[in-house]
Amino acid sequence: MAGEKFSIKFNTNDGKKVRVIKRKAAGEHINAIARDLEIKAKYGTFSLGQFAGFDLSIVHDIGGCTIQLIGNAIYKASVKKTPIGTISALEHCVNSGIDKELKQAENQLQKLKKAEKDLSIQKNQPFSKAAELEAVIKEQSALNKELGLVEEDVEVIDKE
Numbered sequence: 001m002a003g004e005k006f007s008i009k010f011n012t013n014d015g016k017k018v019r020v021i022k023r024k025a026a027g028e029h030i031n032a033i034a035r036d037l038e039i040k041a042k043y044g045t046f047s048l049g050q051f052a053g054f055d056l057s058i059v060h061d062i063g064g065c066t067i068q069l070i071g072n073a074i075y076k077a078s079v080k081k082t083p084i085g086t087i088s089a090l091e092h093c094v095n096s097g098i099d100k101e102l103k104q105a106e107n108q109l110q111k112l113k114k115a116e117k118d119l120s121i122q123k124n125q126p127f128s129k130a131a132e133l134e135a136v137i138k139e140q141s142a143l144n145k146e147l148g149l150v151e152e153d154v155e156v157i158d159k160e
Contacts, residue, residue: 006087008056010049017049027083030090033058034065034079052094069093073101 008026009017020026033048037060045068048056054069058079067090069075077093080086127133144150 008049008051011047023087024083027085027087030058030067030086031079031083034060037065051090054094067093 006021006023006026008020010020010026010029012018020029030048033046037043037046037058043060043062045057045059048058048067050056051069054071054075057068057070059066059068059076065079067077067079067086069077069090075093077086077089080089141150
């Protein structure tokens with residue numbers, strides 16, 4: 001994100017959105033909101049707007065303020081002392097989070113491809129315990145008969 005076109009859309013109090021294209025100005029705005037929440041001891045999650053296709057929020061709890069990017073997953077970044085530090089943390093959060101998820105997805109894909117290959121080999125092989133299964137089914141059938149759990153010669157009448 002650094003070096004690329006930068007843009008954050010901030011929510012305003014009147015329900016509109018303001019687009020900020022300067023990193024420093026965006027960081028100053030986020031840091032000012034964080035300071036205000038800390039001064040007023042106002043705790044919770046507060047929507048700030050959108051960044052890089054994610055919903056952008058600030059969370060203030062007993063530990064201080066953090067920034068959240070919410071999409072299919074939630075990414076967290078720290079509010080830093082400087083505005084540029086805050087934006088750098090936010091951009092790093094996006095880049096490292098997406099890279100991490102991509103790596104996990106690629107690993108999962110490799111595992112699934114291996115499992116598919118192993119299962120396709122197995123599907124053409126005879127069931128190795130077929131004889132044992134047949135013997136157990138016969139034994140169960142004999143036990144059911146002995147216990148009277150099997151009704152023989154039951155006539156089914158189709159009621160239409």
